[in-house]
Amino acid sequence: MKGLYRYLSPFSPDQSGAVAVLYELGGIIVILDAGGCAGNICGFDEPRWGHKQSAVYSAGIRDLDAILGRDERTIDKVGGAVEAVGNANFIALIGTPVPAVVGTDLKALARMCEKKSGLPTLPIETYGMEYYDKGAELSYMTLIKALEKGALDASYEKLGLHLSSRVAAEKAAALKGAAPVDPRAHVASVGVLGATPLDLLSLDGAELIRQRVETKQTQQNLLHMRLRTGEITSPFRHVVQKTYEDNKPDVYVFGMDCGFDQLGHLFTVDRNVVVSPAGLKPAKYLEQKYGIPYEVSYPIGHELAVSLHRRVCEAAQPADAEPAARSAKVLILHQQVAGNSLRESLESINDANRTLNALDSMGVPGTEDIPRPEPEVHPEAELSISVGTFFEQEKSIAREGDRKFTGEDEFLDYLKAEQFDVILGDPMYRMALKWWDGTFLPLPQYSVSGEAHEALTEAELL
């Protein structure tokens, strides 16, 4: 039956994604619910909750509040929390099914809260019926628009900062008629969009992404510098080190480990890296309006990719054939960008190993008689990899055969039809795969199984 979930259970909803983006920004986050939604968001979708404090509140809406439309009670309660918290940067009102069903005008409610409390108030119109990535996208866009309008300027000035609207306006004005950005220009700062705990392969992922983006961009900066100037790297180590340090960009992972004071960099970074579909819409917007180019890529650790590639090749069929004659039909289940990037890593390792194995087998002409050690066999197989997701799928970065599932029935039909040899995905998916006898490799996603199968570190996945 379409829509019935017999084996899987609900994934993180939009309201959780919305909170994930705002969690570390020092705002008062008000979940407009009766209590259960706030408990679910904090207790089941927010791994930072136990160790990183944030002012997350439930509005504690009761039946008569909803039926009689007693919004003034919510406004009074928010006012009380603003006083109790004392130094909040903003208020965010997070929609849930309850305000959705009674048709609460969140924008109007936000205006009234703002008027009463004097704090900028962001309405995040989630309904609890979409998945987390829609909510995260909504939070990013609401923040960007609020910064553009200068709605958060007062909070910035309280911190002694002067960014947001003026920078945005200046940059937008300067962009008009300007030449396109030189792809070889020095990149001093990079923004990462779409990184929340719900998107990552492991919970240390934000820091790993930051490090990998920094390393990759530093290397690109060095390369571009050499291309521009023809400069050859100095043989002296301290000079090399200094040159490397000079070319390191600042990296801002918007959504994790990034505070309110750094939000202004949304408009000032030289480029963006989008690590999940939740970051795509804001990246496109920032490119269109402010000329900030972006690339869509989740930086996968080389060690992880090698480990997964080895295990995929071990599962390739027929098992008794030579490695080069084996093949594996593989499905990666995750958010689309992580899935795509992992696929590219696996393919790239596979290609490299094939080349190495071919070279090893050829040997050096004329040395056939010289004894040599048995060459190392690098794992390889004929791989056909698809990426599937229950979350948002951007068509322009999907390959033929990739799939977005609208429900469990569609998911199961697809798997039965495709007969994959290997599936990489959150262990919770196995509950729907009892009939399947392929190889399942765990690739957790917090928005699927939460803490039940969480990977605290990427090392756990090796």
Added chain:
Amino acid sequence: MKPFSISVKELVALGADHIPEEFIPACHLIYSSPATLFYNSPGAVGFGVKRAALVLPESAMLLVAPNACGRNSTVMSTEEGYADRMFYLPMSETDLVTGRHLSRIPEAIHEIMEVADPKPKAIVICITCVDALLGTDLPRICRKAEEENDVLVIPSYMYAIEREGKKPPMVAIRETLYSLLERPSVDPRAVNLLGFFSELDPDSDLLALLKGAGIRTVNQISAMKTLDDYYEMGKANFNIVLHPESVYAAGTLQKRLNMPFLELHRLYDPDRIHNQYRLFGSAVGVTMDDEAMYERCIAKRNAFAEKYKGTSVAIGEMCNANPYELATFLCRMGLTVPSVFSNLTEYDFPFLKQLAEVSPETRVYTGISPSMVHYEEETVDLTIGKDAAVYCPSARHVLWNSEKQPFGYTAVEGLLEAMDAALSEPEDKEADA
């Protein structure tokens, strides 16, 4: 800024009719700290509505709700082993407007009956706040589904929106659980224990005392393996209510099946336990011979008091105890309780008054207060309760929230042993009792 707190003495002076607004959820936003998950998410910790409903033997649940409402089941059902009995029919925005989701319930049940292994004999339909506001007539839908499928279909409600109402979700689900009982005959030597969704500690003196008093059968719904076993509960002479949230269900059974009930409280002061058993015996007309148990408990209490006099303890509400009654017991033993983290209702005032006599300066914090965002750790030797452990992480901890329900003298002895273990272990701070 400081978090709101108030001394026990001040609370008692205000009285049950003037409980400060900080304790009343309707008066302010409800803070979500790790310690308030118990309050904020009725379905999140231990037995929420969904897991509680599945205590009904040979049942399965169909949750008909927005995605957001079923999210906690992802983790809970996996960890607690009821994933195979949970099914979901998520609602869309269109469903919200058209009510289409309701017409799909019979078909969903038909499919559950095809795929579930083992095949359930009862399916509990659970709806949430959204349907409360839409005015959904779930009993009618259940009747229709029952006609179309050869299975019992039972309505249940996870209405967080009615949390402070006459019948909050955890009260309603207890009523639902016993709604199938009939009373074909009465077994004078059988009783039901109502209140917990997991079994009473088999070592509890209550079970031994009931046997000693001539009660041959002590029924607990959580111990029932089949629906037929469950129906046997209808024959019980009377019900013993061990948790106040079961009073409503017991009242319904009294009215509907003429099955009387009486209440027993989970207490930690051995003198009060002894007195409670004595009163119970005279009310029912049996002898509860607990002298030996009482003496043994007193001896253990005295030894503990001697060893740990002056030890400071913070108590939370996420434990198998009433925090105010427990605080009074500990203070009477010579320990100190500088803080209690708990919400408060008028029913707590008898315990509060006793606490005020022995420790008037104990401060009561309510985890739901918006100002708790400013709470800074207070130094204590030991915490009891999962929430107190969050507030005072540097202390040693006794969580005392196991699902095997402690009751009576054995509960006291078990708690004292757990406290002794935690206080004696310098390295391992947490006695996960």
